[in-house]
Amino acid sequence: MLGNLSTPELSSLLALSPSIDQIGTNERITRIQARSIKGAAKMQGLRMALSMIDLTTLEGKDTPAKVRQLCFKAQHLHDQAADLPTVAAVCVYPTMVGVAKKALGNSGIKVASVSTAFPSGQAPFEVKKLDTLYALDNGADEIDMVVSRGRFLSGDYQFVYDEIAAIKELCSTARLKVIFETGELDSLDQVRKISDLAIAAGADFIKTSTGKIQPAATFPVVLTMLGAIKDHFDKTGQMIGMKPAGGISSSKLALQHLLMVKEVLGEAWLSNEWYRFGASSLANDLLMQYQKQLTGKYQSAAYFSID
Amino acid sequence: MEILKTYKLYIGGQFPRTESGRSYAVVSPSGQHLANACQGSKKDVRNAVQAARKAQGSWAGKSAFNRSQIIYRIAEMLEARKGQFLEELQALGSDLKSATQEVESSIDRCVYYAGWADKFQTLLGSVNPVASSHFNFSVPEAMGVVGVVACQQTALLGFISQVLPALIGGNTVVVIANQKSPLCAITLAEVLATSDVPGGVVNILTGEVSEMLPTLSAHMDVNALSIAPIEAKLQQKAQEEAIDNLKRVRIFAEPLYAESAQGLPYISDFQEIKTTWHPVEQIAGGAGGY
Numbered sequence: 001m002l003g004n005l006s007t008p009e010l011s012s013l014l015a016l017s018p019s020i021d022q023i024g025t026n027e028r029i030t031r032i033q034a035r036s037i038k039g040a041a042k043m044q045g046l047r048m049a050l051s052m053i054d055l056t057t058l059e060g061k062d063t064p065a066k067v068r069q070l071c072f073k074a075q076h077l078h079d080q081a082a083d084l085p086t087v088a089a090v091c092v093y094p095t096m097v098g099v100a101k102k103a104l105g106n107s108g109i110k111v112a113s114v115s116t117a118f119p120s121g122q123a124p125f126e127v128k129k130l131d132t133l134y135a136l137d138n139g140a141d142e143i144d145m146v147v148s149r150g151r152f153l154s155g156d157y158q159f160v161y162d163e164i165a166a167i168k169e170l171c172s173t174a175r176l177k178v179i180f181e182t183g184e185l186d187s188l189d190q191v192r193k194i195s196d197l198a199i200a201a202g203a204d205f206i207k208t209s210t211g212k213i214q215p216a217a218t219f220p221v222v223l224t225m226l227g228a229i230k231d232h233f234d235k236t237g238q239m240i241g242m243k244p245a246g247g248i249s250s251s252k253l254a255l256q257h258l259l260m261v262k263e264v265l266g267e268a269w270l271s272n273e274w275y276r277f278g279a280s281s282l283a284n285d286l287l288m289q290y291q292k293q294l295t296g297k298y299q300s301a302a303y304f305s306i307d
Numbered sequence: 308m309e310i311l312k313t314y315k316l317y318i319g320g321q322f323p324r325t326e327s328g329r330s331y332a333v334v335s336p337s338g339q340h341l342a343n344a345c346q347g348s349k350k351d352v353r354n355a356v357q358a359a360r361k362a363q364g365s366w367a368g369k370s371a372f373n374r375s376q377i378i379y380r381i382a383e384m385l386e387a388r389k390g391q392f393l394e395e396l397q398a399l400g401s402d403l404k405s406a407t408q409e410v411e412s413s414i415d416r417c418v419y420y421a422g423w424a425d426k427f428q429t430l431l432g433s434v435n436p437v438a439s440s441h442f443n444f445s446v447p448e449a450m451g452v453v454g455v456v457a458c459q460q461t462a463l464l465g466f467i468s469q470v471l472p473a474l475i476g477g478n479t480v481v482v483i484a485n486q487k488s489p490l491c492a493i494t495l496a497e498v499l500a501t502s503d504v505p506g507g508v509v510n511i512l513t514g515e516v517s518e519m520l521p522t523l524s525a526h527m528d529v530n531a532l533s534i535a536p537i538e539a540k541l542q543q544k545a546q547e548e549a550i551d552n553l554k555r556v557r558i559f560a561e562p563l564y565a566e567s568a569q570g571l572p573y574i575s576d577f578q579e580i581k582t583t584w585h586p587v588e589q590i591a592g593g594a595g596g597y
Contacts, residue, residue, distance in 0.1 A: 297551065298353050300360075300528035 004165070005200060007158050014157060017196045020188035020224050029219040032263065037255050046290045049254040049282070050077060051085035052272045054112055054243065056280050057092060058119075058211065064099045067092055071103035073305055078287045081294065087283065088272035089142060093118070094131055097138040112142035112177070116167060119181070119210035121146040125163065132170050143167065144177040144207060149184045152194055160194075164201035177205035177243055177276075182221045183213040191221055195228035205241035211278060216246025222257065226264040239268065245278025251289040254282060314344045314489065316351060316513065317496035319358030320506015326350045331514070333490060336400040344489045347514035352481070352522040355510035359452045359479040360528055362507030367449045367477030375424030378475055380502040382417035385410070388498055392463060392491060399462055399488045409564070413467045419569055420471040427476065427574045435582070442585040447578035449477030450555065451530035454523040456483050456516055456545075458535040458563045462491035465563040469533050470509060472573035481510045481529070483520060489513035517541055524548040524556075531555040531577050535563055 005013065037045055055074045057066060067090075074087045089110035090100050100111045113135035117123035123131075132143055145167050151159045168176050178198040182191050198206055206225055209216035222244045229240045242261065248254055254277060261269050269275050288299040314333075315322040327348035333341045345351075366374075385392070389410055396406035431447040453473045458465020462485055473480050484492035496511050512519060516537060524532055524545040531554055532545060542558055549556045557576045561568060 297525045297527055298356065298522070300526075300552065303527060303552075 005161065010157055010161055010197075010200070013200055014193055014196060017189075017193045017228075020192050020227075022188060022220070025188065025220045025223055029223060029260075032259050033219075033256055035256075035259060037259070042255070043290070043293050045255045045258055046251060046286050046293070047085055048270065049251070049258060049277065050286050050290075051088060052276050053087040053283055053286075054089045054091040054245075054276045054278050055087045055283060056090075056211070056245075056278055058114060062093060062096060064096065067096045067099045068103045071100055071109075073283075074104065074109050075107050077283060078291070078304065081287070081290060084287075084290075088276055091144065091278065094135040094138070094140070097135050097140045101139040110141040111139060112144055113138075113140035114144045114146070114179075114210075116145040116163075118144070118146050118179075119212040121148050122150075125166070128163070128167070129170065132167055136170065136174055140174060142175045142177060142205075143171055144179055146179045146181060146210060147194065147198070149181055152197075153185070153190075157197060161197055161201045164198055164203060168202035175204040175241075176202065177207045177241070178203040179207045179210055179245075181210055181213055182208050182218075183215050188220060188224045191224045192228055195225050196232075199228065199232050199240055203240065205243050205276070207243040207245055207276075207278065209244075209246040209278075211246035214247070217244035217248055217278075219256070219260070223260060223264065226261065230265055233265070239274060241274045241276065242269070243276040243278055248277055248279055249281045249285060251282075251286050254286065311342065314342050314493045314513070316345050316347060316355075317493065317500070317509070317511040318351070318355045318507075319361070319510065320500060322496070322500075323354075325514070326354070329514075333488065335398055339398075341398055342490060344493070344513045347483075347512040347519055349519070349522045351512055351514075352519050352526070355481040355512055356452060356454075356523070356526050356528055358507040359481050359510050362505055363449070363451055363477075363479040366479055366505060366508045369477075371425035371428070374475060374477070375421045377503045378417055378424065378471060379421040381498060381504065382414050382421065384498045384502045385414050385417065385495075388494070389414075391494060395490050395494060396462060399490065409461060409464045412564075412566070413464050416464070416467050416471060416569055420475045420574075423472075423571070423574060424475050427571060427578075430571060431575055431578060431580070437584070440587050442587045443582065444585070445580050445582040447476070447575065448581050450577050450579050451478060452528060453478045453480045453531045453533055453577050454483075454526070454529045455480050456520060456532070456534045456537060457485050457492065459485050459487070459516075459537060460562065461485070461564040462488040463495065465535060466492055466495065468563040468568050468573070469535060469559075472569075473533060473577045474508065476574050476578050478531075478577050479508045479510075480533075481523065482512065483516055483523065484511055484513045486514070486516050520545055521548060524554070525551065527552045529554060532557065533577070534558045536560065 057070050074090050077084050089112045091112040092100050094113050097113045115132045115135050116128035147160050180194050284304045291299050325345040325347050329346040330343040331346045333344050392410045393406050433445050435443040437443040455469050492511050499509050525548040546556050
């Protein structure tokens with residue numbers, strides 16, 4: 001059934017997307033943010049957040065050496081602290097997938113590649129296809145595709161749907177994350193609608209942002225997307241993963257996100273199979289907090305690696 | 308109706324209440340309740356150090372001349388608020404004569420250190436003779452974030468004497484103010500906020516020294532400590548805790564409010580000397596320079 005809805009079927013599916021109560025959403029978030037996590041629970045949360053990171057470098061100036069450096073960091077987060085988990089994946093551009101794959105070897109860390117003309121998605125479909133195939137041929141375990149926001153906003157849902165479904169077909173065993181770039185979508189209703197659309201088209205993960213546009217992974221947006229995942233699960237029993245990306249740079253924010261997932265979706269999602277953070281600077285902050293918990297001393301960035 | 312002032316902390320250019328929500332009474336020597344001050348906590352120390360770290364790079368990056376102007380501006384603003392400081396000092400037990408003297412000395416000290424901004428580098432730096440083809444030179448650099456336990460005998464002058472020399476050298480500071488008489492320090496914060504000192508360069512906490520100093524001295528992101536005479540046990544503990552990241556600890560035995568408590572050594576206490584070996588081309592037969 002996935003991936004071959006006709007236009008009328010798609011329209012009736014999207015007509016079911018609920019509209020989002022913004023005030024209610026904010027209320028709920030305020031309550032989540034007011035909680036404080038301390039002691040053993042905090043330690044566990046920090047470790048969990050570390051294990052969920054997609055350590056990311058997506059810059060025009062990326063080089064093989066930079067990517068190798070990042071891969072080293074992914075495997076050796078902070079050797080001074082014993083028994084730390086590794087991150088979940090390293091996220092790079094398609095041209096760097098081969099380098100990352102080789103550098104990570106059999107560490108178990110996945111290689112995620114952005115694709116379909118990241119970050120804008122403004123390229124002909126043929127190009128997006130080649131982009132994805134290139135990443136897959138080089139060994140990408142996960143594909144982070146961007147959707148055509150322009151088409152979505154102008155109401156061409158079928159186009160966006162078909163595009164996601166086609167890329168999903170290319171992926172075969174690789175897991176597909178679909179990036180909405182919610183900073184360009186204006187309202188929570190749109191976020192909910194595109195979440196439902198992407199899930200119907202076969203997304204394994206839904207992801208907030210590219211990290212290139214502000215605002216990125218805000219709490220209301222993430223809560224809305226989690227709601228879509230929950231409704232889908234209640235209806236079909238199928239789990240969909242969630243990846244907030246961009247703007248989550250502190251441990252406090254990361255822990256609050258984890259609280260939100262646990263509250264909305266439950267414990268089953270609290271693993272890096274179903275939940276990821278797209279981040280680059282978050283890892284160091286988590287490590288500094290972890291070290292602070294261990295030693296009781298506030299830490300300095302000077303003693304942690306520059307990514 | 309008399310409106311009493313609320314004395315708060317000064318962190319990152321803002322005047323927040325303490326994160327802990329606690330306060331303590333500031334009383335005059337005769338036992339009169341003067342005001343409530345914030346009783347700062349560990350987390351306030353953390354926030355203050357964070358603000359100081361954030362501000363340090365751009366403060367050290369300003370031209371020496373610009374830093375000089377900014378410190379001079381503090382003197383101007385102090386002058387304008389003289390009356391308020393006199394009142395506070397008298398409420399805390401000084402007579403008019405000694406209060407006037409303390410405020411005037413403080414203003415003088417600002418002007419004095421403003422003058423040092425573009426001069427100490429020349430005196431502390433050097434070009435060194437070496438036996439290879441290198442141009443070898445040493446320059447002083449700011450240490451970074453300096454934690455200060457302010458003078459506990461005076462409310463204003465001691466504070467100025469400790470903070471300004473660290474500041475003029477490009478450091479940012481987190482100050483634990485005089486515990487019994489923190490009022491002038493917070494009024495001074497208002498002076499700093501309205502002069503051109505960027506937010507985060509000076510951060511002021513009030514409360515118990517014994518509660519906040521351990522956090523400050525153990526903090527890995529604090530590079531040095533400047534400690535005015537306090538209880539010996541506290542001093543020793545601070546020195547022990549400073550070991551982890553090799554903080555430089557300067558403990559002042561002399562009274563910081565004295566006429567003589569100023570000068571180049573107070574600046575160099577919080578400077579790190581950086582020596583650079585710069586290769587120079589040795590043209591065949593040319594004589595070596597240094």
